[in-house]
Amino acid sequence: MFNSAKPLFDYIVRNITAYSPKETKAIAFMLLEHYLRLRNVDVLVDKPIASTESQPDWEHIVARLNQSEPIQHIIGSAFFCGLEFKVSPSVLIPRPETEELVRLIVKDCFWDENPVKIVDIGTGSGCIAIALDRFMSFAKVWGWDVSDDALVIAQENAHRLLSEVVFEKYDILEQDTFEGQFDCVVSNPPYVTYSEQTSMQPNVLRFEPHLALFVEDQDPLLFYRAIADFCLKHLKLTGACYVEINEQFGDTTKNLFLQKGFKKVEIIQDMHGKDRILKAKLSEEGL
Template sequence: MKIREFKSEFISRLENIYDSSEVDSFFSICLENIEGKTRFDLMLDRDLEIKKSELWEKVIEQLVKERPIQYIFKQAHFYGLIFNVDENVLVPRPETEELVEWVINSVSDKGEPIKILDIGTGSGCIAISLARHLPNAKIYAMDISEKALEIAMSNALLNKVDVTFIHQDVLALQSLSESFDIIVSNPPYVRNLEKVEIHNNVLNYEPHLALFVEDDNALVFYEKIVSLASSELKKGGMLFFEINQYLGDETVKLFHSDLFKEVVLKKDIMQNDRMIRAFKK
């Protein structure tokens, strides 16, 4: 069967579940992972042949069940790098790439030795991306999940960077073991009441520990990290958060004016309140 004919069949089985751009993206990912062919190969030869293998069928069946394609192939792309992922870590998001970009662009001297802590590292996508683009930075990454840290460690090896990983529940900390120039975090921030807005591919497969917080204590991680940063962030150091788009103003109010300055609430590419940066006085 010609690939272009098979693509029509692929689309027909998924078009009632996903939008057309997603299905097209899925097909390209499958084509590369299963057949070793790219979208460009198909453009060059519209008559490329394909054998309908058992692997194709298994992948389609999982997509019909709305399992994230990154979990199917155990791989995700983030900030130009490849990361191992499974159900123990969140699938890295484009908005988190924007956070990483903001951190990198905020470091005025890329060659200056600095220390950075990533709290709630998950797959390690933030910490590892920063390590690749800020080679003189000493990067630390913390997570409560041992399984997540195993994935993050594998990603540090995969991307050939040195990151110090810490198994720790940040909510149980009274202080950090040392001071940092930058603290960055994408902690759990989705309230239970917002589950109705979450797609099945996220709700049914991604780790709830890394996603959800109680409705009446939605900023618990931000409060804790701001408290830790109040004493352990160096003077002039920066604190970065990815945040709940509905709680931008409430999160900004956590930064006490006697300890922090230049608190900026930034929108993501979709024009949602998504990131905060603040400087330690």
């Protein structure tokens, strides 16, 4: 048991060896905030920890971190667009780059009367769908996934965050049985090729769902082809499709959408200057 914030912070930083010093400090601050509601300034002033305050087994937590287990899995949640989402090994941990996708859609989508209809394909934790639902009061949002476990997490997040997203099981690679149209189709599909595993961090490779990460090397655009075909039938001419992409296949993915008949396709770079988002439209009208 620790009696004040600074010695506890120092203990965590000193004993975590699986991450860089910068990452280790960020993890330590997250742990103190989550378990003891201690802020960064509380560490600086070495705020006392009440003897009645319940503390976790810090040694066990450090051991899990040193096995490269993500901090988000240990505390059970991750922040995305200012909202706290439950996460588990069944879903991808939300990432800051994906927040840019949400912000772009929120900026683009302005309707005066009828609700804008949005579908998030491969919703995982539901972070994209729920964030859009929370930030766009005029939107009606669906979240689709093939994983029953992911849909359970998404439903829990919707309940906790007072969201009305409709979550359903749907496989974009199977025969299209859906009827209806959307103003906006969004997806962060699997796009990492198996050959890229050697360059990935162990906390991602060992603890996040491969179903949501990887695609076969011989067909890296599998999901983008399916999404484009879905849009040809179910995206309104005035709407738009937004997808996260593998930076290695930016131009190839763009050409796929153009060959499918999309009239305007653009690639948008993320905060790191990498090709990250593709926006595609079937006409010059609308978004």
